[in-house]
Amino acid sequence: MPVKFFRYLLPAALLLLAGCHRAMPAVAFHADGRPTMLSDWHVVEARDGKLELNAGVVPYSLNSHLFTDYVHKLRTIWMPKGASAKYTANGPLDFPVGTIISKTFYYPRAADGKFSDVARTLDYSGDFAGQGLDLASVHMVETRLLVRRKDGWAPFTYVWNEAQTEAGLARTGDVQALTLVDAQGGREDFNYVVPDEGQCVTCHEADMLSRHIQPIGPKARHMNREYGYGSGRQNQLEHLVAMGYLMGLPALKDVPRDANWRDPSASLDARARAYLDINCAMCHNPNGVASVTGFSLGPDTPEDHRLGLCKSPEAAGPATGGRLFDIVPGKPDESILMYRMASTRPGVMMPEIGRSTVDREGEVLIRAWILSLKGNCDIVH
Template sequence: MRRILAVLGFVLLASCQSDEGAPTPQFHATENPQSLSEWGMLRATRDTLLTGSGVEPYDLNTPLFSDHAGKFRTIWMPEGASARYSEEEVFDFPVGTVITKTFYYPVAEDGQLLRGDRPADIWAAPDTLDLASVHLVETRILVRRETGWVALPYVWNEDQTDAVLMRTGDMQHFVLADGGGEIEVNYLVPNANQCQGCHATNNTTREIQPIGPAARHLNRDFDYGDGPVNQIDHLVAAGYLTGAPSPDEAPQAPDWTDTRVPVEARARAWLDINCAHCHNPAGSADTSGLYLDPGTPMGPNFGLCKVPIAAGPGSGGHRFDIVPGRPEESILIFRMESLRPDVMMPELGRSVIHEESLALLRDWISGLEGDCS
C-alpha cells in the first residue's frame, strides 16, 4: 500500500518543504490557460508531482464517490486574501481563490491499475516517491473570479507531464484490479455544463459554488509533515480563513467508513456529500421534495415513506423513497443499484455501482422502524 500511494504522499511532503523548485501560483482573472502548469498550482517533474508555493492540500471527512478514483485536493489564495468562515455553508472565498482536485488511480508493480478509494492512511510517508506509482487522470480547477466561480477540467496527457484543458469533457476506459477480480470503469471527465449540474447548488441563481470546503467536511486532522493538525486550525494559521471557532465548536461530519460511528450518522454523511448539493430545498432537485442535506430532519422530506414526484422510470415500480426496514422496496436503493442513465443516482460521476455505500445504506434502512402502510 505504501508504494501504491507513493506519489500522493510525496505531494503532501513537497508542499511542506521549502519553496525552492516549487511552481509559482498564478491567478488568471479572465483567460483560461490551455495547460494546467500555467496555473502554477501543480507541476509534474520527471519523478514527482510538486505543489506550488503557498498551495495547501486538504482532505474531507467523507469524500464524493467518483468511480473508485483517488483524489488529491489543494487550495490557494492570493497574498493577503482569506476566506470567511461559515457554520453551515461552504466558506466565502475571496476573488483569486483557486481550488484543485486531481483524480488518479494507483498503479501496482505489475502495471495494473487499482482502486484509489480504499480506506487507508494515504498521507503516510512512503518509501517510493515517483510518478510510476499512480496514473493521473484529470485535474479540475475551480477559480473564483469577479464574475463568480468558473470550473475548468484538465486531462493529463499520456506522458503524465502536464494536463490540457478539455472544455468539452472526455471519456476514458479503465480496468481496475479489485480483490482478485476486475472493475471496468468508463470514466467521465465532465464538460462545462456537467460541472454546473453539480456545482450550481442553488437552482434559482444557478451560480457555481464549491461543494467540499465547508466546516463539517474539513473539520479533521491532516498530517502536513510535522504530525496531525486540524485543517481548520491550519487554514487559520496560514491566513486562509478568518472568523473560525475552535474545531471542537465547529460541526464535524463523520467518516462514512468509521464503524465506531452509528450507522445513521454514517449514512447521512455519505448522502450529504454525494447527493445534498442537488437534493436540498434550494438545489437543482428542489422540486423532488427529497432533501438529503444535514439540516433536514428524519421524516418525509428525508424520504421516509415519501411518495416520489415525477420520478418516471426512476421509481422502478416502488411506492416510496425509503421504506423503513425494507431496503429492497426503497427507491433510493433501486436508483443507486442502477446504471441506466435515466434511473441511476447519482446521475453523474459514476459508471459503476458503489457496493460499499450500498451496503451501508441497506444496513441503515434495515434498522429503521416504522410502517409506510
Template structure:
C-alpha cells in the same frame, strides 16, 4: 544576416521560456490556459508531482464517490487575503482562490508505464497517499485535475485531462470518456471514466437555483472539521487554515462535523447521513436542482418525510423500480433510494453524474441504514398492498 540570426535566436529563447511552467502559482483572472502547467500549481520531477509553496492539501470527512478514483485536494490563495467562515455553506473565498482536485488511480504492480495502463486498482488503505508532499507517481495513473477558480465574476470550473506522458494536462472544455478496467482483487470491471464538461460541472456545483452561482461542494465546515497531516503536524484542518491565514471567523465551539462514513465506531445513521450529504445534497436540498423532488438529503434536514421516510416519489418514472416509497423503514429492498444508488442505468442511477459503476460499499451502508430504521408505511402504494 547576423542580425536575422540574433533575432531568430532571441525569439527561440522567448518561446522556450513561455513553454516552461511558472516558478510559482499564477492566477489567471480572465483567460483559461490550454495547459495546466500555465497555472504553476505543480512541479513534476524524480517521479513525484508536488504542490508549489503556499498550497494547502486537505481531505474531507466523507468524500464523494467517483468510480473508486482517489483524490488529491489542494487550496491556494494570494497573499494578504482570506476566506470568511460560514457555518453551513461553503466558506466565502476571496478573488484569486484556486482549488484543485486531482483524480488518480493506483496502477497494478509491475506496470511498465503506469500513466498509460488501462488497468487500475481499486483503492485500498495500502495505496492511499495523503498528498501533503505530493504524489509518488511510480504506481499512479493520473486521470484529470479539476480547478475551481474564484474570479471577480464568480467561480469558474475548468477540467484538465492528463496527457499520456504524465507531464502536463490539457483543458477539456467538452469533457471526455476514458476507458479503464478496474481490478477488484482479480475481478476485472471495465467502465468509462467520465470527465465532465464545463456545463456538467455547473450541474453539481450550482447548489442554489436562485443565484445559479457555482460554489465549492466540499469546502464547508462539516466536511473539513477533522484532523489531517500537514503544516503544524496532524491537526484539525480548520485550525491549519486559520494558522496559515487562509480562514477567519471560526468560532471556538459548535463547529458542525459530519461523520466519517467508514468509522464503524460511529452509528450507522450518522455515517449514512454523511454519505448522502456529500454525494447527494448538492442537488437534494431546499434550493438545489432536485428541490421539487421533496427528497432533501443535506445534513440540516431532520424531517423524516423530507428524508424520504414513507414518501412516494415525485415524477421518478421507471426510476422507482416499482418500489412504493423513497425509504421504507426496515425494508431497503422495497426502497427507491438504494435502488437508484445501485443502478448503472443512466435513466435510473443517482447521482446522475460522476460515476459509471456501483459504489458497493456505499450502497451497503444505505441498506444497513434503512434496515436500522423503525416504523411502517401504512399508505396504499397503488397496488392495493400497504408497504410494511
C-alpha cells in the same frame, strides 16, 4: 585561485543551477480567459517524477469522500497573499476573489498491470504524505480547478496525458476505458467519464434561482478533521487559520463535523447521513437542482417525508423500478433510493453523473441504515 577550489565550486554551482531549474514559478491567478494547460496556473505540476504542490498550496481532505468510480483525490486550496476566507457554519467557506481550489483525480496503479489497470482500493495511506504524489505508483486522470473570479466561480477541467507530464483543458470532457482490479485480482471494466463544463455546473449550482456555482467539499463540517502535513498532524481549519487563509473560526467544539462514513466507531445513522450529505445533498436540498423532488438529503433534514421516508417520488418516472416510495423504513429493496444507487443505467442511476460503477461499500451502508429505520408506510406522512 587554486585548482582544488574550482573542483569543489563547480559541483556546488551545478547543484544550485539544477535547483533553480526545478523551482516552480509562482502560482498564477488568471482573472479571465481559459488557460489551455494546467501548468499555466502553477498550482500543481509534474516535476522530477512527482506531482508537486507549489508554495502556499495547502492540501486538505474531507471527513467523507464523494464516490467517483473508486478514484482517489488530492485536494488543495491556494489564496493570494494577504487574502483569507471567512468562516461559515453551514455553506462553503466564504472564499475571496483570487482563490484557486484544485482536485486531482488519480488511481493507485494495479500491481503488474497495464496502464489502463487501476487499483480498486479505499486505502489512501500509500498515495502521498501531505505534499504531492509519486507518479510511479499512480495513474493520473484529471485535475479540476474552481477559480474565484470577480464575477463568481469558474470551473476548469484538465485531462492528463499518458506520459503523466501535463494536463490539457478538456471543455467537452473525456472518456477513458479503464479496468478496476481488486486485492483478489477481480477485474471490472468501466468507462471513466470526465465531465464537460455543463456537467460541472450541474453539480456545483447551489441555487436554482441565482444560478451561481460554488464549491461542494470545503465546508466546515467536511473539513473539521486532522490532516497529516509535512510538519505533522493538525486540524485542517486551524491550519488554515495559521496560514492566514481563514478568519472567524470559533472554538472547534462549536464547529459542526460530519462523520467519516467508513468509521465503524461512529453510529450507523451518523455514517449514513454523512454519506448522503456528501454524495447527494449538493442537488437534493431546498435550493438545489433537485429541489423539485421535495427529497432533501442534507445533514439537518428531519427524519420524515422530507428525507424520503414513505414519500412518493415527484419526478422519477420509470427510474422508480416500480417502487412506491423513496425510502421504506426497514425495507431497502422496496426503496427507490436503494434501487437507484445500485444501478448504472443512464436515467436510473443516482447520482446521475460522476460514476459508471456501483459504490459497493456505500450500498452496504445505506442498505443497513434503511434496515435500521423504524416505522412503515401504511400511513403516508
